[in-house]
Amino acid sequence: MDGLRKLAAPFVVPGPSGVAIxxxxxRLTAADExxxxxxxxxLGTLASGDLKTRCHDGPGHDAQAWAVRKRELTPLSSARWAGAITKATHDQWALSRRCALAHLQNLESGVCTLRHRLALPLGAQGSKRAPGGYRSRREWHAKARRLRVLEDRLARERADWTAGTVHVVRGGKRLARMRHQLPAAQLTETQWRERWEAARWFLRADGESGKRYGNETIRISPDGQVSIRLPTPLAGLANAPHGRxxxxxRIHFAHRGQEWADRVAANRAVAYRIHHDVARARWYVTAAWQKPVTRTIPLAAALVDGVIGVDTNADHLAAWHLDTHGNPTGNPRRFCFDLSGTAQHRDAQVRHAxxxxxxxxxxxxxxxxxxEDLDFTTEKTREKHGRNKRFRRLVSGLPTGRLRARLVSMADRTGITIVAVDPAxxxxxxxxxxxxxLTSTTRKTSRHDAASIAIARRAQGHPIRRRTTPPRTHRSDGCGHRTVQAGPDAPGREGPRRRLPGPRTRSVPPDAERTRATRTPHTVRGVRSERERVQDPLPLTDQER
Known part of the structure; x- marks a missing residue:
């Protein structure tokens, strides 16, 4: 076991802390739209200006600056709209800051890998911990040029990180770059403009506990009536009292609808977001609220009825049921999904699996x-896997983060505990x-099925190995027990064997004496021996006596 890294202990994954439906x-009219x-x-124009101000402040931003921004936005909208805009701006800046740090660390890792490989001779063999040298002089030259490019990028990112500069695009960088490739995206300029404007709109409001139906800005009653508090410049469009x-x-939530109705009826905080899907010409509303994290049960209590090990792959989930002793029962199961197509299709495939x-x-x-507690943030670098584009694409296609978040949320509703183990x-x-x-003529066990057993046994605390090596002195239990399944205190472990009737020699079967008297000799065909004609006398009854 020398050279293997230390394995982390399995742990129970905490439940979700929020809900979004x-x-x-x-049935919206033209006036509603x-x-x-x-x-x-x-509100989107106000959000764009506020984000520009927040990015200009950089790391020196404080609570006083936040209050100043909110006071400037209040006359142009309302106090609650201004609070929602400034909070969304702060969250977006913080997310961009974390992404910049992750990109900086990724560049540092790539530069270190390139410097290490370039310092080695051509064709030098690598190890399990570090890659070897490049194969040819041509590849070495190309990687040397890429090193200079990454070093320039790293210098710029470090300067931006020190200055607190973040790069944010309201509406999405992907949609912004699509403007220059409209024929490839099969869009006209008008269609792209509609998507771009809809992505930059701002129609979201945070909830408030104690207020009517849990939200004063976007209010939805238990019967599904939706009303919006209009900003001050647009108050003339109101069709209800108080500028609403x-x-x-009317709306109806099919998923968790009763839970949402109970929360709204109790005037508990619910946040809403209204957005427009231009491609489908549909309007949607999303409701979200926080919930207390479900109290996790001890690991031993969760494993008392066995466990199901799941191995995550790019196109399926391999699962196997193990009993409390770590033995696989039944046949393995495979739950396939297809991650090609749109984001909605991929998400639906994961949910179905x-x-x-x-x-x-x-x-x-x-x-x-x-x-498995998978994290591939450091495994996707181009410099680590080099030419192995297929493996990089495979790793990038594993839905580890989305699948785990979905699994934890869905398992919390069913009362099933999720146990995360070290994937090593x-x-x-x-x-x-x-x-x-486990492979037989009727069942073909794949590598992924076997990995699911290893995952489940690691969660139970059992070693992955099926049995230990027998002692070299002899193949009995004289020098210790062969298997690791039964412990020293297991009942029946050292019990005596069952007594079998008959002699103890292997040459004479136990029933030889009983069958010898009735066995037919084969020396003379058709001739019965005198010993066979002799029959035992029948027992006499009381009357014959």
Missing amino acids: RTRLK EVLRRVGAH YVLTG LTRLLNWARTCGVRAIAV YTSKWGAQHWQKP
């Missing part, structure tokens, strides 16, 4: 699912110790 705004467009465009506009259509997994877990009667060597050791023994 979405539904469609239907016009009001939503004008309100979103007006009531939409014609997890739903089938949780339904099977309830059928098995287990209360825990073991998954699970595929290698699982295939080494479990793939071949």
Whole structure:
């Protein structure tokens, strides 16, 4: 075991801390859509200016500067709209700051890798911990040029990080760059302009506990009526008292609808966001609220009924059910999904696969699912894997973050605990110790199925190895127990064997004496011996006596 890194202990993943549900705004009139467009465009302009001010302040921003920004926005909207805009701006700046730090660390890792490989001779062999030299002089020259490019980028990123400069695009950088590639995106300039303006609108409001229906700005009643507090410059568009506009259509939340209705009826805080899907010409509203984190149960209590190990792959989930002793039961299961296509399609595929997994877990009667604590943020670099584009694409395609977030949220509703384990060597050791023994003529065990067993056994605290090596002196239990399944205090471990009737020699079967008298000799065909004609006398009854 020399050279292996230390494995982290398994732990119970805490439950979600928030809920977000979405539904469609239907039966909107032309006047309703016009009001939503004008309100979103007006507040979006204020949000863009506030984000510019926040980026200009940099790390020197404080609570006093935040209050100044809010006071400047209040006359142009309202106090609550100004609070929502400044809070969204602060969160967006903080997210950009974290992304800049991650990009800076990624560049530093790439530069260190390139410098190490360039310092080695051509064709030098690498190790498990560090890559070797480049294969040819041509590749070495290309990587030397790339090193200069990365060093220039790293110098710029370090300067921006020190100065507190962040690069933010309201509406998304991808959509902004699409403007220069309209034929490839199959869009006209008018269609792109509609998407760009809709992405930069601002129609979101934070909730307030104690206020009517949990939100004073965007208010939704339990029966689905939606009303919006209009900004001060647009107060003339109101069709209800106190500068509010009531939409014609009503909404209904199919998912967690009763939970949302109970929260709204109790006047607890609920945040809302209204957005427009230009491609489908549909309006949606998203409701979100915080919830107390579900109290995690001890690991031993979660594993009392066994566990299901799940190995995450690029196109499927490999799962196997293990009993309390770490033995696989039944057959492995595979839950496939397709991550090609749009983001909505990928998300639906992940949800469908997890739903089938949780339904099977309830059928098995287990209360825990073991998954790997995967983190590929440092495994996607171009410099680490070099020419292996296929592997880099495979790693980038694994939906680790989205799948784990979805699994934790969906498992919390079903009462199933998620256990995260260290992913080190699970595929290698699982295939080494479990793939071949569990393969038969009727069942073909894959490497991923064997990895799911390794994941589940690590969650239970069992070693992945099936059995230890027998003593070299002899193949008995004289020098210790061969298997690691039974401990010294296991009942029946040293019990005597069952007594079998008959002699103890292997040459004479136990029933030889009983069958010798009735056995037919084969020396003379058709001739019965005198010994066979002799029959035992029948027992006499009391009358014959």
